[in-house]
Amino acid sequence: DANALWGGRFGSGPAAIMQQINASIGFDQKLWAQDIAGSKAHATMLAAQGIISDADRDAILAGLDQVAREIAEGRFTFTVENEDIHMNVESRLKEIIGEPAGRLHTARSRNDQVATDFKLWVRDAFDRLDTDIQALQAALIDRAEQFPDLIMPGFTHLQTAQPVTFGHHLLAYVEMLGRDRARMRDARKRLNECPLGSAALAGTPYPINREATAAALGFDRPTANSLDAVSDRDFALDYLAAASICGTHLSRLAEEIVIWCTSQFRFIRLTDAFTTGSSIMPQKRNPDAAELVRAKVGRVIGALNGLLIVMKGLPLAYSKDMQEDKEPVFMADETLALCLAATTGMIRDLTPDPAAMRRAVEAGFPTATDLADWLVRSLGVPFRDAHHITGRIVKLAEEAGTGLAEVPLEKMQAVHPGITDAVYGVLTLEASVNSRTSFGGTAPARVREAVAAAKQRFL
Numbered sequence: 434d435a436n437a438l439w440g441g442r443f444g445s446g447p448a449a450i451m452q453q454i455n456a457s458i459g460f461d462q463k464l465w466a467q468d469i470a471g472s473k474a475h476a477t478m479l480a481a482q483g484i485i486s487d488a489d490r491d492a493i494l495a496g497l498d499q500v501a502r503e504i505a506e507g508r509f510t511f512t513v514e515n516e517d518i519h520m521n522v523e524s525r526l527k528e529i530i531g532e533p534a535g536r537l538h539t540a541r542s543r544n545d546q547v548a549t550d551f552k553l554w555v556r557d558a559f560d561r562l563d564t565d566i567q568a569l570q571a572a573l574i575d576r577a578e579q580f581p582d583l584i585m586p587g588f589t590h591l592q593t594a595q596p597v598t599f600g601h602h603l604l605a606y607v608e609m610l611g612r613d614r615a616r617m618r619d620a621r622k623r624l625n626e627c628p629l630g631s632a633a634l635a636g637t638p639y640p641i642n643r644e645a646t647a648a649a650l651g652f653d654r655p656t657a658n659s660l661d662a663v664s665d666r667d668f669a670l671d672y673l674a675a676a677s678i679c680g681t682h683l684s685r686l687a688e689e690i691v692i693w694c695t696s697q698f699r700f701i702r703l704t705d706a707f708t709t710g711s712s713i714m715p716q717k718r719n720p721d722a723a724e725l726v727r728a729k730v731g732r733v734i735g736a737l738n739g740l741l742i743v744m745k746g747l748p749l750a751y752s753k754d755m756q757e758d759k760e761p762v763f764m765a766d767e768t769l770a771l772c773l774a775a776t777t778g779m780i781r782d783l784t785p786d787p788a789a790m791r792r793a794v795e796a797g798f799p800t801a802t803d804l805a806d807w808l809v810r811s812l813g814v815p816f817r818d819a820h821h822i823t824g825r826i827v828k829l830a831e832e833a834g835t836g837l838a839e840v841p842l843e844k845m846q847a848v849h850p851g852i853t854d855a856v857y858g859v860l861t862l863e864a865s866v867n868s869r870t871s872f873g874g875t876a877p878a879r880v881r882e883a884v885a886a887a888k889q890r891f892l
């Protein structure tokens with residue numbers, strides 16, 4: 434049979450395959466609470482404007498509440514015949530309250546309805562994510578507070594560069610996640626304009642009050658252009674872009690966890706709760722959760738690319754292509770929440786191995802820059818020359834198979850006669866990190882301050 438809600442001019446119903454490709458109820462039922470909230474705001478406004486009677490409004494509101502209860506309690510049967518969440522709700526409303534249900538869609542289209550519902554959903558998703566990201570920041574800050582002076586190698590090109598502290602390294606991720614939260618707050622603010630009342634694309638002749646529905650749904654104001662309002666999916670792209678950047682941060686941390694867990698590095702150990710064994714190699718402890726975070730973030734970035742490609746060719750205003758906006762966002766949201774929770778778990782679970790970190794950092798002449806800086810400060814050598822002199826001393830140490838601090842003074846003086854005993858004071862790892870006191874630097878005193886500041890800024 435033809436569709437009861439839009440089938441007036443249709444002689445027969447859709448082909449089975451038409452119904453299958455057209456129906457979105459399989460995924461957009463996630464929007465049920467937003468759809469009912471939007472309909473209640475719309476009906477309330479219609480009555481306030483004298484467009485429907487108060488009696489019809491009351492019937493509609495009571496009926497929508499019943500639909501909401503049925504869905505919440507799992508007693509609602511979604512059908513593909515009703516295509517999407519909007520028509521599933523409305524046709525059930527009609528079964529419950531009869532004729533007044535037909536007045537709900539006055540001065541409204543599914544085009545402004547779906548844009549409104551989806552914005553409400555994405556807005557909630559931003560709020561949930563903010564809490565999840567903050568929980569990971571809290572875990573990182575806790576662990577940083579525990580290890581403000583634990584020395585490990587800092588890398589560039591994954592080659593030992595200069596000693597840093599483990600607390601400082603963890604706090605780097607707290608900053609990234611802080612920017613992720615700010616990006617999401619910013620996107621949330623930008624999406625908070627209400628499309629409802631834009632109708633199909635051109636607005637409506639009914640004397641509606643768009644400020645009222647916008648306010649009732651917690652939006653800051655109505656959208657300013659009806660064509661834009663029904664064709665805009667920037668908010669979904671903003672969501673996926675912010676989620677992709679956040680995911681990229683999680684993936685980089687996951688990659689570090691994988692590296693740190695190798696027997697070559699052994700910087701950290703994860704407990705049995707966050708590792709798995711191999712079915713053939715009994716010695717293995719694999720950091721699967723980190724590997725899966727690293728991999729799953731690929732889906733989120735894929736979702737962003739997918740929706741960009743859907744949107745890039747669409748003329749104004751609504752096209753059915755836009756129905757493809759929801760699954761990537763729902764999937765990305767689920768994935769990111771899972772990755773955040775797993776990462777928070779790993780950060781709380783890990784135990785660093787200070788001896789392994791020290792062995793690794795000592796192997797790489799990490800205080801070479803400190804030696805060069807000493808030549809500049811104590812002897813007035815230009816930095817470029819100091820760099821060269823230090824390079825020659827590094828070569829001596831390398832040939833002797835020792836660290837810089839073990840190169841005898843006479844050998845150093847053979848490279849530069851002005852070098853004195855005092856140089857050994859800057860060649861230890863502790864001296865190196867303690868000296869990095871510039872704001873944002875790795876000196877333990879600075880890291881302790883940064884922990885306190887991070888608590889203020891983020892928790």
Ligand code: ARG
Binds near residue numbers: 457
């Ligand atoms: N299910 C549709 C979507 O998600 C709702 C809007 C349908 N509008 C239309 N004119 N067919 O995009």
